[in-house]
Amino acid sequence: MDTLQTIKIALRGILDNKLRSFLTMLGIIIGVTSVIALVSIGQGATSQVTEQIQSLGSNLLTVNIMGRGANTTLSYKDAMEFAESPYISGVAPVVTGNATVKHANKNSSVQIQGTNADFLTVRNYKLSQGRFITPADVNMRQKVAILGSQIAEDLFGLVNPIGQEVKIGGQIFKVVGILESSSSMMGSNDEEIYIPITVAERLLQSRGVRVLYIQAASKDTVSQATEEISSKLSRMFKTSSDSDFQSYRILDQTEMLDTINQTTGTLTMMLGGIAAISLLVGGIGIMNIMLVSVTERTREIGIRKALGARKRDIMSQFLIESLVISGIGGIIGIIIGVLLSRGIAQLIGINAKTTYSVTAIAFGFSMLVGVFFGIYPANKASSLKPIEALRYE
């Protein structure tokens, strides 16, 4: 008997019993929907975090100085020695503090970041207007400021801030640049002000650098760069690199990425696994209904056998029926799952990411459930003796 005919018979059986077929499918639909939705949202969130970390520059090393004893910071000059390494392409030491910033009658307390010209490329920030700090600004202690987009708007409104003056901690600075807005899960620079590090040290009365952003020359030199920084700092603070006491900490983006990917990956798998259990429950629903269907159609099976249906004809009829149910359920589940994940994603402000592989796996799994839970009823149907099936009332 040809498969097409069997599929037709199966579709007919399903259409003859629309409500029951739908209820049977519901288990599969819910299962596939939840697998698709949960994994899509999980993967969407993961790739978003990954992108944000990568946008920081995958070559970025963040160095925190804790120091030892009275010696808790690095001088700007010492910090810049790292730039001589061939493995390092940029060094941006940062001095941070709070200060009041004033323009006209508006004022607010903001975070001031004193840094150098490398900062922009090392942190992968963009300017929307003007220029960033130059080496000359640092050397000459120029009182210039680059504003975060939010601060610029708060202080100047619609007026172009470039060339205007602001008072920071009582001193007059000239605004030379505005940063492009960049808010991410890793924080925002919209409410920060950047000034030359040499100016910041005096303004904030904080000598020495506690944080350095260092850019490795390329992805492949990240580990050499890390090693070099590490050995230099160990020498400076006279700690051995394997001692428990840490006078500094070097954070590597790829390490961070790995950790985050691992965590979110596990989370996604877990959500998918929980959803897969509901698929299994859906499969039991199919088996239940198919068993009822076999009993109900015992006479039909008897007639078909009397007319020459072989065991495998009856078997494939029932198996295809359960496959069609789980297949249609799977397709409906995929559609709802994609729509649902889009909806939820929009609601919580991320991008859902439905990959082909998760769609294929969810669909394949639903078909597998159809086969697995269809086999027992199908076998039961096909093993009926013709005379007993015919006599069944």
Next chain:
Amino acid sequence: MLISLENIYKIYKRGDTAVHALDGVTLQIENREFVAIVGPSGSGKSTMMNILGCLDTPSDGTYIFEDKDISKLNDDQLAVIRNRHIGFVFQSFNLLPKLDAVENVELPLTYAGKKGSVRRERAVEMLNAVGLGNRIHHKPSELSGGQQQRVAIARALSTDPPIILADEPTGNLDTKSGREIMEILKELHLSGKTIILITHDISVANQAERNVHIQDGKIVNDVKVVG
């Protein structure tokens, strides 16, 4: 020899009591015969038909069908015999209620592995032959009893089997429809088919060439009908 039953027993056990539905039946049927198996209710007629039709297996005895020992065949081989060699006509029609007339007639052809277009052509031809050419897309529930039985006959004929096994084919029909069905069976016999007809009605049985009388699972008389 087309069919040979040798000392066939069918025993149903019910607790301590055993019902001998067939109690040592020996019977030969030749090609192109028109045999009626006659007997009162409960005499074992249907039991015999089920065994002849390979729907059931005897408790004891040998059944030779076209020189093959039926007890040596497996389920799939028996299915092929039911499909190609025997056409069934049941008292209760046994049409599939959700399929229309032509689809019901196509069923045996489907299991014979015939292509869709071939099936349809053959099924329509058979429905025309039983006078239902204008009812091919009616569901069984939309047909009269006589019409349903004619669909069943068309179905039995679809794979062109040499034998038609009919168990009380007129039992559920009024006199007129019953007569029409008998006319069709007689025509089929004339066209060269072997007809085995089961009935408790002597007037129906007398339309066959030969009457086998059965009582309490035993053949009590086997006579040629003199017309």
